[in-house]
Amino acid sequence: MINHGGYRRLADYQKRERSMQKILAGMRVVEGSAFVAAPSGGMTLAQLGADVIRFDPIGGGIDYRRWPVTSSNQSLYWHSLNKGKRSIAVDFKREEGRELLTQLITVPGDDAGLFLTNFPAKGWLADESLRQHRQDLIYLNLTGDRHGGSALDYTVNCQVGFPQLNQFDDSGGERPLNNPLPAWDVIAGQQIALGILAAERHRRLTGEGQFIKLALADVALATVGNLGYIAEATINNQPREPMGNHIYGTFGRDFCCRDGHRVMIVGVSPNQWRSIVRAMGIEGAVTSLAADKGLDFSREGDRFKARTALAALIEPWFAQRDFADANKLLDEHNVCWGKYQSVNELVDIDPECSEDNPLFSTVEQPGIGKYLMPGSPLYFGAVSRETVVAAPELGQHTDEILLDTLGLSSGEIGRLHDAGIIAGITNN
């Protein structure tokens, strides 16, 4: 099939110098943020090559010292969520600081006029206030809930029902267990990056900017819908009971090896299920069980119905083996499985969490030390992989941003420093 459009562009492309080495070249985003969701959205764009400028108050914002911290009170949380950004420190309690940031947010050019924040869109940050300086501004605002109210991952999560599902079926008590992973924050962060890109595309095609809203609570509510829970509650009207570490609707559970190591195995696809049965050598027992119960274990749902009995057939296999043997046999039979590890074990011994994995680089974080930092999990064939860049020091790029982006003179910059409106790197 001849693709004239494609060949024509390719020829043009070959004539042109290969200047685009970043997948998001030519994008400058200003970020006013705190905590997880908004910063991770900005960082996602930064790690794909966008120039992301995060502004903070002088001395740092409300999240600058969040735990975990080092012995010298440097936040590992903050530095992990702000890799690859540039940092400008501005006192935006003062009018002159707000004017400076307004200029930065609304600087002209196709590659600029992109702003994301989870600060309230009021006062100087109201859409109308900023948009008068740049009509085609793209402005994404994250709120806790759709009413503009305060909400965090953990207050949203319990309302959408997941902790209620998170119990062992023999727990006796009825205390739901929260998830330490702030999943809604992380998902919202990805949605923020997506929203910015979608709006940038729209502006390229139409010239139009816009105000984009996203509420953390809606991210959770949409997900609960998308995963089928709302439909199930409505159509089947059947509450899903807690089932510990069994995976709903299929066969999958954790098992403990003789030496205490724990392993998750899953038989979701027919091949995966067959691999488990073969590896465990339980073909006969499984066939009898199916006959006894009138079930067909080629169906996931039937495996789920018989999960307790199936798990009982499998437990001895693990109980009789140390992890190293189990590992070997599971791999030989192509079982789909994973090992339970603590974060420390992951970091200390797992090659997937090392420089063997091109996702990671060992990078020095000034004032903290060297550790493995991940880049984006996306690998784009057309461009070189982005170097993983540490988080900025607070105020590290204040002067260069004012010089290059706003065209201020060194005199003006000096005056702003003297007036305490801006700051560079200070003794943190």
Add this chain to the structure above:
Amino acid sequence: MINHGGYRRLADYQKRERSMQKILAGMRVVEGSAFVAAPSGGMTLAQLGADVIRFDPIGGGIDYRRWPVTSSNQSLYWHSLNKGKRSIAVDFKREEGRELLTQLITVPGDDAGLFLTNFPAKGWLADESLRQHRQDLIYLNLTGDRHGGSALDYTVNCQVGFPQLNQFDDSGGERPLNNPLPAWDVIAGQQIALGILAAERHRRLTGEGQFIKLALADVALATVGNLGYIAEATINNQPREPMGNHIYGTFGRDFCCRDGHRVMIVGVSPNQWRSIVRAMGIEGAVTSLAADKGLDFSREGDRFKARTALAALIEPWFAQRDFADANKLLDEHNVCWGKYQSVNELVDIDPECSEDNPLFSTVEQPGIGKYLMPGSPLYFGAVSRETVVAAPELGQHTDEILLDTLGLSSGEIGRLHDAGIIAGITNN
């Protein structure tokens, strides 16, 4: 500040007919997928206005009947993850079926040549195979791990350490608890949508297509790094202990009301913390506690250190009140809080999960019934909100796609039906 570029484009825009009513107008994506991650990526794009064509084998793929199912074996899972797409049913075990899909994936035009799949990129789905038909194809492939191996959310999650953190500190046993939310699948889905958009932007600017890779395991590993856990394990070398429903590094925990309802309260910001103290009327006790322990509760970290004692000061307040009273007082004092609900409670009584929330519409899913379906949580100011569209019936759009997109004649389409290469809606 005069923005000449912006005004010029705006004037042009005003002259042009307002034809772009979807934020992702002019994007056609072909999706070959199963399970959660890839379909949710495609659905994310569909719900922003892209034309997403999902292909499946005749009769449905490996995920078509996944639980939860209705009494007539319709999958609420599948239909929730494939809203708004078009469906073509093709027997791609046969050469002619593969040729048809190859044509569909590589059809020319700026708006096409976008393909996402979590099928192995081998054989007819190898990048080289498809790219010979369209040089600037954008092809995103999701794998389980970076080696191309099989991995699922649940086998990845235990390896990155979260279940180990998910225990009550008084649990006695050491059984880690999985999270029923397949967070890595959902996050990967968002990254898939992001990757496609980023590559489409790159192609608009340079003419270049590309092969993009994403591994589910890398999504989890990157997140564990981005949330500071890897840095903490390396720099502080201090394993994080399980802490039940306490939020690490701050004050936040669940509390039980007199009538058994459970509530999560968080005091992350200074305002939020003060609201809790005022609402509970525990100013004096908190001050004494701080003095006794030599701590400063204006610091999040110090609130965390004293979390057990602080929780003990708060528990009686909840124990003495039914939920309705607690609700009222918490709101009066602007406490940041959330109620623990089951999914059924969410669906039955929570106005946030109703048509009061513009996120949701009640939509009929053919063969299943009516229920609340969410659209995208992103609200784009420049376009009308997308109507929430049900999932397709399998094969619903086979003929129209072949007619409109591939330009086949009805004779050719008829022959393909007769030969069993394609199918429309069958009795499912």
